[in-house]
Amino acid sequence: MEIYRRLAAGNPSAYEPDLARSLSNLGSRLSDVERRAEALTPTEQAVEIRRRLAADSPAAYEPGLARSLSNLGIWLSDVGRGAEALTPTEQAVEIRRRLAADSPAAYEPDLATSLAVMATLTAMEGDPSEALRLTAEAAELYHRRIATTPTLLPELxxxxxxxxxxxxxxxxxxxxxxxxxxxxxNPLPPDSHN
Structure with a gap:
């Protein structure tokens, strides 16, 4: 990580994408071992870098930005900051909606995941009507993809x-x-309960 920071300081255009990826991976690993509060800082840093990169080259960097925003929303919620979690989650939905419009097969499952996270946050914040609308949209997207991607059944x-x-x-x-x-x-297959 520190090597990428030094490299990115000297040559941002060459090394910031690698630094953002490393920060995002660090956040994910910390979350995997239940250290979500610690995962926030590198994830926020990855969002900041990816937002800057996506401003100049959306096609190359918006998918990664959406992933980092989605993770940030989940981890903010996990540490009890549900109201703050809505903003990055809404931003992830907005980006993924755009990506899915251009490439449904590639991005609709990610959009559905972000919609489901947003539905959970919205329900927790006391807006069940909006949560219902979001779950319906997410379910529709998952239903659409189940035939070609049966591994989405647990998410559905x-x-x-x-x-x-x-x-x-x-x-x-x-x-x-x-x-x-x-x-x-329509039960889940026994091997899908990880």
Whole structure:
């Protein structure tokens, strides 16, 4: 990391992409070992660098920026900063929506993931109606991709479980039961429970 920092200080255009990738990887590794509070700093630094890079070359750097923003939102939420987590998550959704419009097969699953995270945050912040809208959009995207990417089934299940909870919160018990019935009729394969 320190080597990339020194290299990027001397030649930003050549080494900032590598520095951003290293910072993002460090944040991910820290999160993997349950050190999410520590993961925030390198992830915020990666976002800052990738935002600058994406301003000059969106096609090359927006996917990485969206990934860093999405991670930042998740980790802010994990450390109890849910209201702050909405901003980077909304930015990730905005970027991924644009990317998915140009290349649906490549980016719709990432968009669905960001929408599901945003739905969770929105529900936690007390807006179940918006959370329901977001879960519906995420579920639609996952449904669309399941035939070609069956490994997305656990993500579809997770977003539908959230949708059922939101429906319960809105007093729509019958709709929630319909979602749960679908989940029961379409179980996850045994090897998908990691």
């Amino acid at each position: 299940h997770a977003v539908l479980e959230l949708q059922a909870l939101v429906l319960d919160e809105l007093g729509r018990r019958e709709d929630a039961e319909t979602v749960r019935r679908w989940l029961g009729e």
